[in-house]
Amino acid sequence: MPADKNFFVNNPKEFTVSNGSRAVTIKLDWPLVYGDPNMNMAKNQAEIIASIFNSYFQGPDMIAGARALNDKQVVLQGFPVGVSSKLIIGGKDKEFFFPQTTYSGTDKDTSKNRQFTVSDGTNTTTILLNRKYNDMEDLAGGINDYLSVEPSLQAVAEKIDDNTFQIKSTNTGANAVLEVGGANQTEFFNQQIFRGEDEKQNANREFTVSDGTKTATILLDGNYSSIDGLVQAVDTQLEAAAVRVQAEKVDAQRFVLRATVAGIQIVGGGTHWNELFVD
Structure with a gap:
């Protein structure tokens, strides 16, 4: 030059x-x-x-x-x-x-491109992976770029770890439906149809706790991964009702109720009391 x-x-x-x-x-x-x-x-x-x-x-x-x-x-x-x-x-x-x-000129090498479709049962979009992604977060972001093109599509991609991503529905319960298809879907997913379920109401448990003055109705309607989570749910409801009783963990499977003030007699009742406690 x-x-x-x-x-x-x-x-x-x-x-x-x-x-x-x-x-x-x-x-x-x-x-x-x-x-x-x-x-x-x-x-x-x-x-x-x-x-x-x-x-x-x-x-x-x-x-x-x-x-x-x-x-x-x-x-x-x-x-x-x-x-x-x-x-x-x-x-x-x-x-x-x-x-x-x-x-x-030469045509661009597309042999490493991968393609699949994502549908929520109503709306569908095609995902084309045609570049080098820096990491799993970058890959999930690239997929979300395609998902966002169809604004009504109820799905989002997210990183799980350095080697894994997932696509999940943004709906809940039975409305959560995802279907994957396309040429390369089996390289990414071992299941092609995902359907959610409504919460099973018959799994809920309810009982009452009284300290002789005030009564709390305890509703256990969550998915508790440990006894600690269940104890916390019971205590939260006891405190909200100002009942002078608290739940305490015994071991990984059991908890008990104890009065927080001397001289109080705990009275339990309700639909499922006998399933949870032995007097």
């Missing part, structure tokens, strides 16, 4: 770019002036020259585009891209810029 900004003024260059059906003649006889409005405020000479090239590729002559590869090299990209792209460089000064005179 010439260092003298007036190099092309004193040594004009000319070459042609053709796609086989249309040819564009490019002449360089301009000074390489930084900040010239015609140069798009280029930062180095390669960007200035790329800008000059692009000034010729306009309208019906837009058969290629130029860009600075670095501060000393300019590359051309034929349009359209892919295997149908072809550029032929000609003219008296072609060797000054290009080491070869014919360039043929």
